[in-house]
Amino acid sequence: MRASPWLLSLAVTGVLAACQPATESSPAADGSEAPPPLDASTADERSYAFRCGELEVHATYRGQDSATVVVGDRTFAMSSQPAASGAKYGDGQGNEFWTKGTTDGILILKGEPDRTCTGTGEQGGEAPPANATANADDDAAGGFRATGNEPGWxxxxxxxxxxxxxxxMDYGERKLEIPSPTQGRDGWSGTAADGTPVKLTFQRTVCQDDMSGQAFGATAMLTVGARQYHGCGDFAGAPSLAAKP
Incomplete structure (x- = not known):
């Protein structure tokens, strides 16, 4: 029996169609491809600039858990540290950055003197000019107050x-007045009416009250005669170490 030319042509066409590769639809054409995800690492970043003594400091906070603190050509990866108030970050190697909001703070670098910091409070802004902390040593002219415990003074x-x-001193039982004490870079000294030598000194480093846990901007030592009293203090108008950046 002779095969029909029409059937033979139909069979060849089917074989050729079966040999063709499947055509893939373009993701761009059907719109099924999702856009790349956002980088979560930048979702909650805030950067602020500070002037800490002669150093320019840039702090980038990631939430409230970590911060990258760039001091000149040095970069410190820091994590949140326990603090009674304020926002304190450290790297566990003696380097810390303790801020009072976004305009004031203390920079502590291992092996170096503590530095008082001043910021503009503007997110992403520039550090204050180099003379921003030039008047820090003159703060004493605005008044200073220090307290301590056991016994209270x-x-x-x-x-x-x-x-x-x-x-x-002694919870207010003994009082002394020095009308015109001698003022130095780190405190005051003089002689009371009864002849007792008195000296009050301070150091600009964050200090925590050992009873209340409140943070202050300076440690203080009061020397009355042969007795010494230790505590914390701050200058008049200094912001409270309470606000977090």
Whole structure:
């Protein structure tokens, strides 16, 4: 029996169609391809610039858990540290950055003196000019107050060019007045009316009250005669170490 030419042509066409590769639809054409995900590492980043003494510091915070602190050509990866108030970050190697909001702070670098920091508070802004902290050593002219515990004591220096030094010791039972103490770069000294030598000194480093846990901008030491008292203090108008950046 002779095969029909029409059937033979149909069979050849089917074989050729079966040999053709499947055509893939373009993802761009059907719109099924999702856009690349956003980088989560930048979703909650905030950067602020500070002037810490002679150093320019840039701090990038990632949430409240970590921060990258760039000091000149040095970069420190820091994590959040326990603090009674304020925002404190450290790298576990003696380097810390403790801020009072976004405009004030303390930079602690291992083996170096603590530095007082000033910021503009502007996110992504530039560091304050180099003279921003030039008046830091003159803060004493605005007044200073220090307190300590066990036994409780208080020392207060008034404002002005010739401030008086007021001392209360033993929970206020003993009081001394030095009308015109000698003022130095790190404190005041003088002699009370009864002849007792008195000296109040401070160091610009974050200090925590050992009873209340409150943070202050300076440590303080009061020397009255042969007795020494240790505590914390701050200058008049200094912001509270309470706000987090």
């Amino acid at each position: 208080l020392a207060q220096v008034g404002a002005g060019a010739t401030p008086a030094l007021h001392i209360e």
